[in-house]
Amino acid sequence: xPPFIExxxxxxxxTPQQNHLxxxxxxxxxxxxxxxxxxxxxxxxxxxxxxxxxxxxxxFPIDSIVSLLYVMENGASAEISVVGNEGLIxxxxxxxxxxxxxxxxxxxxxxAYRLPSRQFMEEVNRYGEMLHxxxxxxxxxxxxxxxxxxxxxxxxxxxxxxxxxLLSLDRLPTNDLVMTQELIANMLGxxxxxxxxxxxxxxxxxxxxxxxxxxxxxxxPRLEQMSCECYAVVKKETDRLLPFAV
Amino acid sequence: xPPFIExxxxxxxxTPQQNHLxxxxxxxxxxxxxxxxxxxxxxxxxxxxxxxxxxxxxxFPIDSIVSLLYVMENGASAEISVVGNEGLIxxxxxxxxxxxxxxxxxxxxxxAYRLPSRQFMEEVNRYGEMLHxxxxxxxxxxxxxxxxxxxxxxxxxxxxxxxxxLLSLDRLPTNDLVMTQELIANMLGxxxxxxxxxxxxxxxxxxxxxxxxxxxxxxxPRLEQMSCECYAVVKKETDRLLPFAV
DNA sequence: GTCGTTATGTTCGATAGCGCACAGATGGCG
DNA sequence: CGCCATCTGTGCGCTATCGAACATAACGAC
Numbered sequence: 001x002p003p004f005i006e007x008x009x010x011x012x013x014x015t016p017q018q019n020h021l022x023x024x025x026x027x028x029x030x031x032x033x034x035x036x037x038x039x040x041x042x043x044x045x046x047x048x049x050x051x052x053x054x055x056x057x058x059x060f061p062i063d064s065i066v067s068l069l070y071v072m073e074n075g076a077s078a079e080i081s082v083v084g085n086e087g088l089i090x091x092x093x094x095x096x097x098x099x100x101x102x103x104x105x106x107x108x109x110x111x112a113y114r115l116p117s118r119q120f121m122e123e124v125n126r127y128g129e130m131l132h133x134x135x136x137x138x139x140x141x142x143x144x145x146x147x148x149x150x151x152x153x154x155x156x157x158x159x160x161x162x163x164x165x166l167l168s169l170d171r172l173p174t175n176d177l178v179m180t181q182e183l184i185a186n187m188l189g190x191x192x193x194x195x196x197x198x199x200x201x202x203x204x205x206x207x208x209x210x211x212x213x214x215x216x217x218x219x220x221p222r223l224e225q226m227s228c229e230c231y232a233v234v235k236k237e238t239d240r241l242l243p244f245a246v
Numbered sequence: 247x248p249p250f251i252e253x254x255x256x257x258x259x260x261t262p263q264q265n266h267l268x269x270x271x272x273x274x275x276x277x278x279x280x281x282x283x284x285x286x287x288x289x290x291x292x293x294x295x296x297x298x299x300x301x302x303x304x305x306f307p308i309d310s311i312v313s314l315l316y317v318m319e320n321g322a323s324a325e326i327s328v329v330g331n332e333g334l335i336x337x338x339x340x341x342x343x344x345x346x347x348x349x350x351x352x353x354x355x356x357x358a359y360r361l362p363s364r365q366f367m368e369e370v371n372r373y374g375e376m377l378h379x380x381x382x383x384x385x386x387x388x389x390x391x392x393x394x395x396x397x398x399x400x401x402x403x404x405x406x407x408x409x410x411x412l413l414s415l416d417r418l419p420t421n422d423l424v425m426t427q428e429l430i431a432n433m434l435g436x437x438x439x440x441x442x443x444x445x446x447x448x449x450x451x452x453x454x455x456x457x458x459x460x461x462x463x464x465x466x467p468r469l470e471q472m473s474c475e476c477y478a479v480v481k482k483e484t485d486r487l488l489p490f491a492v
Numbered sequence: 493g494t495c496g497t498t499a500t501g502t503t504c505g506a507t508a509g510c511g512c513a514c515a516g517a518t519g520g521c522g
Numbered sequence: 523c524g525c526c527a528t529c530t531g532t533g534c535g536c537t538a539t540c541g542a543a544c545a546t547a548a549c550g551a552c
Contacts, residue, residue: 070396078399080392095385097487127373139341145391146326150316152398153324153435189399241343
């Protein structure tokens, strides 16, 4: 029943500076990088890389959200972390590992700029601001992963859903998520029914409204209250490490 | 009933090269670093740093094991990762964050070499092999964290105990762990009774024997079979990233 | 408008892990 | 040798989550 409006921005074209990391780079580095950046559209569900793949590019999301997911032998999965316009996908390139054990999958469709790994590393290997910025982002990512582990251990599905919605919301321009409960369940590594139940409670509490693959947050303060501490911990640490990106 | 023998090695003195990362550095870097390294004894339970502390040193364990632990507001905890002679404690220094949201606590007493953060960064900032090695180790650590998150989500206490024992075993010179079930429970973020039960099963299966704060693994292959895939994933990826450290 | 597909809602029994309470065992120390 | 702190074992009721099966609802294509 919520009147979801499709906001297809008329000619809203992306710029690299909408990614906080790119925006934070000094002008000379931006000038070197910009011509090498390629704008790509990331449709929902697209796999940027699979476990073990050599990473050919790194991606700087603009209004897309990408989840890093581990998929187990039996097909069950769990989200490790989530990346939006505050970060980049492809930290393994920076670390020198070239591949990771996780999958990167688009959780919310949108644009991203991508850069071939080689050219990314060329800039990193000037050992300047690029390297240092990327390292700080890496620590923010590590914090998020650590907190995911904690959250998986100790918190209820209800709380985790709140955390997950907040993390997504922070990376989107609106309060509307295009996302089925089934997909959320995959990310959280729980049953779809568990998400249905948790979403039902949030709806009754007047925090969200939703319908067939869309969710709108209508009371964010309440959502933050209902979330476990994990969201706040990650947010605070990310703001500390990357203060410009607030 | 197991005849635990206290193996206090007579004059078994530590050398920096017993830490795999230090050993893997080229000779010139080793020569620069060695005089700055300080051998320290890490007693069980010692906190190397608390959440939010500025990291004054980085630590290279020799025969000690250190756990990175997140402690929640209500006092409950969860292990994020574990570090032994394959790695170092203080990745946040490398990343430029200076502090982390987790606590580093000694899980198994032993020696470590420590290096003031400033001197560590002086070497890192030569942008040579030191930096690249540390980054690769960081990726291994990230993999371990990610797998911890997955394991917390999907696996039973029994399986997690197996994983945990294997991770510890890999970092120790013997098959004996000095470790109460209570402490293991803290690390895994579960009840002590849960660990008692799981340990009982392993004992019945003839995989371990134990008594009052000590555990001996007597059938490691079986332990690996009984563990979830998480152990193998981390092991394999660590070996890939740091092949010398096998 | 109808139909078919996909998303969401609901129920039910099974179970893993929790919190609590207390019993027993072990080993260090006086 | 015996005491006592500490570590380990066990039982009980409770709850969250699971797995499975099925009911209803919403949208999209025709």
